[in-house]
Amino acid sequence: MNQQTITISHSINIRLFAPFLLGTTLLASCGSRTETVSDTHVPNIIYILADDLGYGELGSYGQKLIETPNLDWLASQGMRFTDHYSGSSVCAPSRCVLLTGKHTGQAQIRGNYEWSERGDVWNYHEVLKNPELEGQLPMETGTITIASLLRDGGYRTAMFGKWGLGGPTMHSTPTQMGFDFFLGYNCQRQAHTYYPVHLYKNDERILLGNDTISPREKLPEGADPYDQESYQAITSRVYSPDVMFDGLTSFIMDNDPGKTGMPFFIYWATPLPHVPLQAPQRWVDYYLDKFGDEEPFPGVGAYFPARYPRATYAAMVSYLDENIGKMIDQLKVLGLYENTLILFSSDNGPSFTGGSDSPWFGSGGPFKSERGWGKTFLHEGGIRVPMIASWPGHIEPGTVSNHISAFWDVMPTLCEVAGIEPPGNTNGISFLPELTGQEQPQHEYLYWEQPPNQQAVRIDDWKGLRKNLGAGDLTLQLFNLKSDPAEQNDLASQYPEIVEQVERIMVEARTTPRLKPFRMAALGDPTE
Numbered sequence: 001m002n003q004q005t006i007t008i009s010h011s012i013n014i015r016l017f018a019p020f021l022l023g024t025t026l027l028a029s030c031g032s033r034t035e036t037v038s039d040t041h042v043p044n045i046i047y048i049l050a051d052d053l054g055y056g057e058l059g060s061y062g063q064k065l066i067e068t069p070n071l072d073w074l075a076s077q078g079m080r081f082t083d084h085y086s087g088s089s090v091c092a093p094s095r096c097v098l099l100t101g102k103h104t105g106q107a108q109i110r111g112n113y114e115w116s117e118r119g120d121v122w123n124y125h126e127v128l129k130n131p132e133l134e135g136q137l138p139m140e141t142g143t144i145t146i147a148s149l150l151r152d153g154g155y156r157t158a159m160f161g162k163w164g165l166g167g168p169t170m171h172s173t174p175t176q177m178g179f180d181f182f183l184g185y186n187c188q189r190q191a192h193t194y195y196p197v198h199l200y201k202n203d204e205r206i207l208l209g210n211d212t213i214s215p216r217e218k219l220p221e222g223a224d225p226y227d228q229e230s231y232q233a234i235t236s237r238v239y240s241p242d243v244m245f246d247g248l249t250s251f252i253m254d255n256d257p258g259k260t261g262m263p264f265f266i267y268w269a270t271p272l273p274h275v276p277l278q279a280p281q282r283w284v285d286y287y288l289d290k291f292g293d294e295e296p297f298p299g300v301g302a303y304f305p306a307r308y309p310r311a312t313y314a315a316m317v318s319y320l321d322e323n324i325g326k327m328i329d330q331l332k333v334l335g336l337y338e339n340t341l342i343l344f345s346s347d348n349g350p351s352f353t354g355g356s357d358s359p360w361f362g363s364g365g366p367f368k369s370e371r372g373w374g375k376t377f378l379h380e381g382g383i384r385v386p387m388i389a390s391w392p393g394h395i396e397p398g399t400v401s402n403h404i405s406a407f408w409d410v411m412p413t414l415c416e417v418a419g420i421e422p423p424g425n426t427n428g429i430s431f432l433p434e435l436t437g438q439e440q441p442q443h444e445y446l447y448w449e450q451p452p453n454q455q456a457v458r459i460d461d462w463k464g465l466r467k468n469l470g471a472g473d474l475t476l477q478l479f480n481l482k483s484d485p486a487e488q489n490d491l492a493s494q495y496p497e498i499v500e501q502v503e504r505i506m507v508e509a510r511t512t513p514r515l516k517p518f519r520m521a522a523l524g525d526p527t528e
Contacts, residue, residue: 054350055367078390101411135167147178275354464502
């Protein structure tokens with residue numbers, strides 16, 4: 001495989017986690033760049049990215065079983081988008097699109113690729129010994145990101161959560177891609193447990209005191225799957241979302257613009273509610289009382305078993321919602337809420353595996369979410385996501401927008417908010433006019449591709465989709481999303497002129513991927 005050269009830019013240091021490391025010492029390791037005091041009227045920005053949260057999993061988007069009062073309140077105070085799209089239907093490319101402002105026809109990372117050529121990358125014991133086994137394919141050195149633009153524009157920048165765009169021994173880490181501070185998972189495989197042995201604080205491993213338990217481990221032989229005690233063997237002590245949230249609130253406390261003279265940008269890329277099913281017991285008990293008893297989930301592949309799968313999944317969403325409420329309360333106490341733009345979305349649609357049971361929850365809302373329709377597919381259930389924006393005094397409370405937008409619009413939007421010139425090669429259009437009630441420019445189209453099989457285009461109410469490119473099949477399905485949001489009626493034979501337009505865009509919108517794993521022979525990409 002002709003892969004780009006990966007430069008080992010620094011070594012990994014290991015520290016034992018202690019809560020005091022996350023407090024007032026955060027900025028001591030943020031780097032030595034020259035600080036410039038910016039206009040304190042420029043807002044703080046907090047972008048919250050949920051992981052695998054479906055379009056229909058918030059109360060404000062129609063959810064009836066899972067309770068999300070804080071996010072519903074946030075929607076009531078700001079704007080709720082009905083036609084917002086993620087960058088992809090899987091994690092890594094969606095995050096690349098978000099941070100770089102380029103859709104997957106031009107983005108560097110266009111799919112999930114675990115890079116197993118390096119060795120036994122799924123072996124947690126081997127990874128603990130060798131951090132070079134962590135991580136995914138990296139972005140290129142010098143990549144311009146939202147964080148690097150805002151940092152250069154006078155913001156303090158921090159990330160909390162899941163990275164998935166490089167590895168800890170590479171050049172593509174959060175701190176080398178524009179973030180002053182990082183606390184979380186560098187590698188998305190490691191996020192397949194919420195009780196990891198380690199997280200990363202900047203470029204150092206922080207040991208949490210948890211046991212090395214691989215997500216592939218199942219219940220001990222002979223254990224009773226109906227006995228909650230049987231699951232203690234696959235659970236450890238320190239819940240990583242607690243650690244990351246404590247770091248986030250400490251960062252807000254230490255970076256009050258009234259003290260620093262600089263606004264802050266926080267990218268909170270929480271791993272919740274991505275499976276495995278692991279949540280604080282108090283929330284599991286709450287939903288067990290609400291839903292009643294249920295059958296255990298036995299665990300599949302790289303996902304743990306769970307005694308109460310539906311209760312645990314709902315618990316994960318509500319735990320996240322609870323922490324968002326705590327963060328908002330903190331902003332209010334510090335007098336920062338009124339001058340903070342908060343955006344909330346999800347990296348793709350809901351999962352079909354790991355015991356999450358998306359159809360039972362109605363996780364896709366009006367869109368299908370079972371296998372083949374939600375996560376990993378470019379159907380609406382895989383890429384149409386909730387998006388909430390709140391900014392007191394700038395966004396009219398309780399508004400709903402049907403503006404068609406996507407992750408690649410976030411970079412130009414935040415640049416405009418911050419008074420920064422965006423790069424000239426972004427695919428995005430700022431939706432700040434929509435947020436503030438001004439005339440909003442529209443996209444001619446939205447484009448996605450997901451190797452090895454899929455391409456999709458949205459033009460107004462039309463959606464064109466290819467799903468079998470890996471087999472050389474260029475057949476295009478065509479749906480009218482206004483009359484058929486669940487994409488059940490293929491109208492390609494009735495509207496050849498729309499099909500021709502979509503096919504033209506599918507050629508013109510993309511460039512040949514520089515990384516070989518993302519090339520598709522059916523689209524004319526060289527594979528050697």
